[in-house]
Amino acid sequence: MPYQTVKGTYDLLPETLLKFRELEDLFRHFLELYGYQEIKTPVFEYTGVFQKENDTSDMVTKEMYTFSPNGKDSLTLRPEGTAGVVRSFVENKMYGSPEMPVKLAYVEEMFRHERPQKGRQRQFTQMGIEAIGDKDPLIDAEVIALGYFYIKAIGLNGVKVLLNSLGDNESRLKYKDQLISYFEPHQDELCADCRSRLYKNPLRILDCKVDHGSELIANAPKMVLNEESQIYFDKVKHYLDIMQIPYEIDDKLVRGLDYYTDTVFEVVSTNEASGSQATIFGGGRYDNLIKEMGGPQMSGIGFAIGVERLLILAEAEEIFEAYQTSVDCYAINLNEDPDYMIQVVNDLRNEGLTVEMNYYRRSLKAQFKSSERKNARFVLIIGEDEVKEKTVTLKDTLTKAQETVKKEELSARLQQLMEDYYE
């Protein structure tokens, strides 16, 4: 096999990683603002954590990295964050927490065996939050607010929030039945995928990209929420209005997995740089997941943001400032051995200054070029005379001023020069 990254994976090189970190740091700042705490769950879990019974969707059957190291246990690299966090919530008995909801967050790598494309890798990073253990429209609105204002804080334009309600279990089951009886007589007009969805997850038919004569879908019965769900949804919208978060109701928005109940949302980009992968983040409320995982009947809500996609957009909108690493000093050595230079450099570093040095013998010109590339504020020249006199020739690259300083006084002199400059 060739020595190269596996298809759909990539190296995050220093320059890009800095931008990545910037996005993460800002996200963590928002976690703090909204009172979320970060947790780490294992990269792999028992397959059952991600694969619910009766789930035969593409994503679980074809798109998970599932393996069996001992031929017995079936393990899977996490394809998403929610399941692991909910598992942890239950396993660590956080449902007993005095303060509800428990507000958790993660920034982690996910793995999906999909065909790679722009904005879609097989290993990718998601930042997400989950508010578990309580159900109130205010929590839904707050979750959306965190995501929305985070995206705005990055400086992205052309984003919009899509919002929908799938209703509570009662509303949804009723609606499912309605859809089944509506589509049943028209089965032959549906694509193969939708025919198989008909009984399992008829809501997905509404979101099908294959055109089955748009009339059929357009005329499908609309979801009618029961009174409780309608009031809940209205409150969510009301709170979003108060926070001045613009949103669009999209009744075709059903999300892929059927553990979602009531509020579902997605933030999409209208920037063409995102290509066909326009969803920046998506999430929703889940009333049944915690119980399914062996916890009490509790509800949760969360979302996940794809960091790679954010990065594509952020780069397209050129919101990153040019990064320029720099050092305080660069030490040039003109002597055969580096002993004296090492002492000088070591002292300065121990004083807290960032220092680079020349490692091997090369021309003065080459060393000066290095100092430039490292963007050194000061150049320290160490030749025969300096070693003899226990001094260092100090050149300020901004003022071009040059002076000879005693080795013991170097650190203090540098600090002074830097302070003077900023005055």
Add this chain to the structure above:
RNA sequence: GCGGACGUGGUGAAGUUGGUUAACACUCUGGAUUGUGGCUCCAGCAUUGCGUGGGUUCGAGUCCCAUCGUUCGCCCCA
């Protein structure tokens, strides 16, 4: 899983219907200037090598097949 495009040094890339030593530019290295950089000038820089492996041919970066990867779209998107 399906369909289209693409793959030449560290980088950006030229390479006409297959024909001698793979253009040009940037970067880098050395020198002019062996204790003072940025400018200028000179020189060097793709292990007979053009993603990889086969094939056709007197001859292939150029044609054919396969394979790997990238990319665009479809599917999917927890």
